[in-house]
Amino acid sequence: MSRKNNTPSKINTDLKEAIKKFKRIKYDSSKDLLYKVLESDPINPEAHYYLGLIYSKEENWQKAIVHLKTIIDLGINFIFTNQCRMLLGLIYFKNKEFTRALKEFTDALESEEETGKIYAALSCVYHYMNEKEKAFNYAKQAFDIDPYNLNAKNTYGFLLSDYNINITKSIEILREVVRLKPDNPAYLDSLGWAYYKKGDYKAAKASLEEAFKYANDNIEIKNHLETINKFKNS
Secondary structure, eight states: OHHHHTSHHHHHHHHHHHHHHHHTTOHHHHHHHHHHHHHHOTTOHHHHHHHHHHHHHTTOHHHHHHHHHHHHHHTOOOTTHHHHHHHHHHHHHHTTOHHHHHHHHHHHHTTTSSHHHHHHHHHHHHHHTTOHHHHHHHHHHHHHHOTTOHHHHHHHHHHHHHTTSOHHHHHHHHHHHHHHOTTOHHHHHHHHHHHHHHTOHHHHHHHHHHHHHHOTTOHHHHHHHHHHHHHHHO
16 A cells, blocks of 8 residues: 555645645645655655745745755756745845855856846845945846836835935836835835935835835834934934
């Protein structure tokens, strides 16, 4: 019975069912099936990939990293390898491991897939590493490649004002971003900060308070709002 359950056919059935459960957001039952697959096929890339996705969604970064890195370390031609690098980079970025994030995003760039998205990610990393020239150059490249991508537009617009390059253009870009996605706290925060850099503190406060309403646990938004309030009360 044990041998029968370990056949490629059984592994494939369990994997398909696990993916269905993942798509239905039934993460616990999906994980049970995925680990069952790994018992029979320890290097199954799809099982590791979906476990990496689930643990990322659950913000269990340590386990997510283990599964995502397994795929990369295998060095195989897997359709989702680049997505694994991007997700790893994002996890490292969230945990302020900027050097590791930079490596994953740079390696992802070698695939020549979704370069605009990767340039935007690299821009964010360099911004937090205080390498302004690289941050701005990558942001501009991301915007030039895909000017309709809202994340790229937001990154570029934010840096235009934060680095005092062209605040008028920054506000123009960020207004358009917020118009298209009015409930995104990151976009509202960028617009609020641009208004602050312009000296329009009333508009800045309104936009940042709206951002805070959607994400009151976001440290950067909180810091920007505190900056505005301190300035107004000084």
